[in-house]
Amino acid sequence: MKIRMVLLCVISLGFGVVSRAPADEDAVFGYRDVVKRAEDLAKGPFAPQVQDLSPELQNLDYDLYRRIRFLPEHSVWETAPYRLGFFHPGYYFKQLVLFHAIEKDRLHDIPFSPAYFYYDKPLQFSGHEAFVGFKVYVPSSRPGIQDEFLSFLGASYFRAVARGLHWGLSTRGLAVDNGINGPEEFPYFREFWMREPNPGDQGIRFFALLDSQSVTGGYQFDVQYGETTVIDVKATVFVRKKPEVLEIAPLTTMFYFGENSVNKPTLKPDYQPSGKTEFSMNKTDFKRREFRPEVHDSDGLLMNTVSGEKLWVPLDNPPNVTVRRFSDVTSFAMLQRDRDIDDYLDREAEYHRRPSLIVQSKSDLGPGFVRFLQIPTKDEYTDNQVAGWEFRNPPEAGGKVEFAYQLRWTGDEPDVDQFRVASTTVRPNPESNETRFSVEYDKPKKGELIPVGDLRPHIVVNHPGEVRDVQFTPTGTGWLVSFTIHNPNPSQQLDVSCVILRQDTFCSEKWLYLLNM
Template identity: 35%
Template sequence: MLNPTLAARVMDSLLPESLFAKAGRMAAVFSKTLFFCSMTFVSMANDSPPKLESRMSHVQSFADLDLVASELAKGPVLPTDPLPQSLAEMTYDQHRMIRFRPERSFWLDEKRPYWLQTFHRGFVHKDQVQLYLLESLGLGVAAQNSVRPRLVEFDKAHFKYEGDLKAGDLPADLGYAGVRFIGFFPGNPQYSEVASFVGASYFRAHSEKTVWGSSARGLAINCGLPKAEEFPVFRAFYVQQPKPGDLSLTFLALLDSESVAGAYQFVMTPGVQATTFDVTARLHFRKVPEKLGIAPLTSMWMWGDALAGPKGDHRPEVHDADGLLMKGGDGQWAWRSFYRQNYPSLVRYPFEKLAGFGVIQRDRNSEHYKDDEARYSERPSVWIEPQVPWEKGALELLELPAEHEGIDNVATWWVPDQKPVVGQPLDLKYRVSFFGGDPPEHQQAKVTAVDLVRESPKKFVFRVDLTGARLAEANPEKVNLELISIRCAITSQRIEKVSDQQWVLHLVAEPTGEGPLELIARLSDEGQPITERWSYLCPLEAPPVVLPPWRVQQNQQETSR
């Protein structure tokens, strides 16, 4: 039997309907437009102490930045200059009319493997971000190994202002909103955007074989609670000048929020199959947060397996990821298929040791999406792998209602059981990988599709497709089906062999009506698991699915022709 403690713990605060009034602020955390990142806790009244400002301008290494973060945590959060009204009241489309001039990219003319560009403040991007270049002192070996920080002052000449906004109306010290990294993938001489850091501590990247999709964050504070979330912000970046031939780029980031200040080091390595970030971080707490979310990820799931799209939209599936994959310290794998609930839903997956987790876009068949513009089949999976397995804690998964695919409505993070302590730094080392499909080391048979028919309020019929080479070695009549059902009774179960490497698990469930039913299943042969552990949280009624505004407009235009 499966250990019941490994079931998703639907939290006592399965966030109630009454929270929809507050959910706008919560759901916006995961909006691709980062609509509420402007609500970051920032002190406007306190200027940075001159000593701290001096230290920030002399950072040359992670150790230097850690000293800055430690000092920063002893005082108030870094101030940020408020946006001029013309920028603060911008719409999304107006902000898009401000474009970085590619010819002004930093290091563009130096024949280096990476360039830098910046994001302009405005619209929802209200945080003020500083950019430093850690440049080598000369041509000699010793000089190349020594660096000096150079602050990149805000320069209006770096941008095209194509809308009504005039550059002359902006303050000279506006600052930036974030940074974009331009590089190349091995074997491809064409430069392209590899990663971007903009909005709170959000960042995203892709490999050569994938496109933009799910995002990562530096840290989450008080996430998934019936209160406003606190958004730590990367307030300064220190980018080490790359040498010709460098495959990786190293940069530092200073994180700050009401509860914590932290030093981060990223070693970014673009790849054909995977782009990776090796992360080293040290956090210094001003106060103990109610909840600490480590290595948070955000994604989007609108419809797909077991949930049809709205009438008028021909696309069978719309999502950046179709499930949460977890790897325990014992090497066993678990898969939680995504499904939208009718309310903000938060579940916990306890682990004694966690070796990895991520939001995975497993379905790579373009015919299952039929969207040549969004290219959902090419969206990356994002995988977190601690350098040493994290101990005693839980993964949390938040699924939110959302009106359209422009809103990221799925998030996950690691919550350690042990609370941080003020005055005691917390060290983190892990890798963030962006790639297509599943992690190569995952060799157990996988759940590749889920279908659901609600024949009646008392009869839910499930079809779970299983695919993998491990199935070819087993006999479906002799394997052990480990099955847990919560808030439902299983009235029928059957395993069908479609081919050597494709089986189907057929289940009929009778809901008790107490809440969403939950299923957990795994196949084992002679005591050894041959499939990942599958779990599923299914609402009693299918959530409403509506056409996104642009699709309604598109259909109207096609009808009028």
Template identity: 35%
Template sequence: MWIWRVFLLASLALFVPAAFAQAFHFDELTRIARERAAAPYVEPSSQLPPTLAALDYDGLRDIRFRPARALWRDAGSPFEAMFFHLGKYAPQPVLVNEVAPDGTVRHLPYLRTDFDYGRNAVDPDSWGDLGFAGFRVHYPLNNDAYKDELVVFLGASYFRALGAGQQYGLSARGLALDTVGGSGEEFPRFSEFWLERPAPGAKELVIHALLESPRATGAYRFVLQPGSSTALQVRARVFLRQGVPPVATLGIAPLTSMYLFGENQPRARDFRPEVHDSDGLMVATTGGEWLWRPLVHPKSVLVNSFQVDGLRGFGLMQRDRQFANYEDVEARYERRPSAWVRPLGDWGPGRVELVQLPIPDETHDNVVAYWVPERLPAPGEPLDLAYELSWQGDDQQRPPSGWAVQSRQGFGYVRDAAAVAGQTQFLVDFTGPSLAALGPEAPVRPVASADANGLIEEQNAYFNPATRTWRMQLRVRAIDPAQPIELRAFLQHGNDSLTETWTHIILPDAAR
């Protein structure tokens, strides 16, 4: 076994904590990110001890962090941190450090005594300082008697958080590179973290992270503020490397989610009406327009872009929050959070890109959304951005006037089926303050448009007395059935826009 220990020490020579000549601060982390962007990329080691690498899913689940060993457990802080063990499904180690109030840094080593290995026949004492797969932060989010999981950083640059009463769903990432438009997607990873020790009674926690990949590095600062909507204040300085090939699509504040089926795309032989972590993309522009794009499950890769001169916010949202619309007592999709990205400062022109993929079942993520700036920074030039990422539940970001609450596709009984052959019908229900202020007989009308491949055969709007919402009906025909149709529509009263702009893509039958 001594041979393994010698190999491990050699591999860790490439995996050492970033050195700080003075008290830790974000500018010093920026310096490290800039220097590493100018140097050749070093692939992280993923060599595991053979007995650890041999553990299957159940064996790894049997390794548990001991809560009594949680960081800050006896410090009087409402926050605690616990750590994830390395294994075949998370083989690349990350370094974790604690930053004291005076700015001094202490490396947090992997200790076998921090973990319960259950029934596994392993010898962790021989493994040395493996590092961790990631960590999670606990906080009394729902009541004072128990510290719930609040945020998790695990795998590449993925992380996810919760507000009160929520259940894990979609994830966020530090950065997305060439998800589409390049030679292949690259997954930057957080290689090292610095957790600032919280004071007793603290209401927020500060986390720093170093991001690295073959074509980018980044310095990140997260300020975690738990609540009914948990917020992460994110500051990022990203540096592109002189890479080959160069980065084609730089995705800022990427969100990753799952959409399998829903009201607009029901699934036969499944008792559940809907299965998704998010049901739509919302985009707000600095010009005052709000866009809503219901998600779909395509048969092949589907990419849509929403070009704007200025961004007020975007997010993958879970608007539908009624249990009866999911009927899943285990997954509880109605409790999955929405994630709303609000730029802090002017991000300039660019586009929100939405990528949707086919998946076999709900255990796979298939939706990605991110911001793409119009101009890429030159290699070594910092891209300095700040934003707030909110994990929202029932009380979530909505347009100020009106918004879509459901989008259904299809026909009911039709007396003359031939009259609607080749058409697609949508029924979209809207609600909101601007609509609630109107009487049922108000002259509300839809304003709908299609691209050059679509003919709108019928459009109308009427009050729905059952739900006290307003329903829009659209019937559309494709000029070329083999091509998609882009739709846009909103409700209007007089010269006043009453709702967000509902947008949808009608895919050819072969792609649906």
């Protein structure tokens, strides 16, 4: 079926609209120009652009690379409402990325210079270095300080934050063949054209050229920073060879463990023993102990469906790679709902301040699914959750696809008139092949009061699972639904769902869980 992704309740959100550049401001270089370059590029074979770096830059490790810092006083457009900074080549980042500035009626290159950076120690240069990514600043409320809120670095990855939030999940311009048996392909933005904002502009516009073995693409980004940071994306993608999986707006996040995790780690993944014998074993154990209750950038995938259902999939750290597809979806978002710092106990990472990311399509995408990929992880430094919109039938070689969507990086989510899932706890009992679930629902923030007597939980599990011992308990802020799933065949995965019904109409999100015994 045709899918048109429209976020429910979007009118009530009150988010600002990104100011659009007048047509004549793109006369020097605009969307049609970058699309034409992508079309021409697709006619030839893929030729990766790798920088000619000195051996010292090529061999930088993580610690040395992170000590290289861009100096904000060298940001481009110092008096504009949005200012540009750049990332240094080295470590993993060695692809050649070119940058151009569109300033009024002229177009010019933005060359690399070591003078733009602070170095912990002197480095050798080949003289052919280029930037590998960029960041965008806005003036801070603190005098003399600029706040970084947007970064593009590595392949087609980018991420943003809203005012008052911490860096968290990321997204990509495109995902190709992720989560299949063969190798994943990583398209990358090889060239950018940055349009200088006018003094009164509320947003910034730039263009990007995407390239990979299978695809090329011309992109336009319109960005506005605020309490919710909004990014409008418009793109035309050309296909060199047909990929198995073509996915737009792939949201990438991390879930190490949370309230629903069964086997939480007991030791911190980043602890490195000092080797000094004067420390007692008790002190070492204390330093290594994992005391945090939860560690994640996001805690759930929210989807709206054609029928009006809202689906909530709590994230987890699975024992094996899993791929699920959800059809008839009209919108999706990766959320961090738990905002209580006491649920994380990590004032450095500030997981309670990680942004949620909502995707709203602005074009008819044709037949497809929301594809949800989960990968096991042994630490908090690996993004292991990916959700994006997958074309059911990717274009053939020589074909193209056009799309437009909006990204909203926010600490809030839309007010709805349904109960929403607040928490999930899981208690397995392998001896009896049973798992006890407790799903807590919060009352809706708006809408009519729902009579208690009209409510009932509805739990479904596929064969051969069996639902047992259902309890429905008021909590003061909503309802707690507790139930047991018996699985006589523990080697088989079970799909479990839970929803609160008023008569035969759903009045809550539908909670979905993939049970591995």
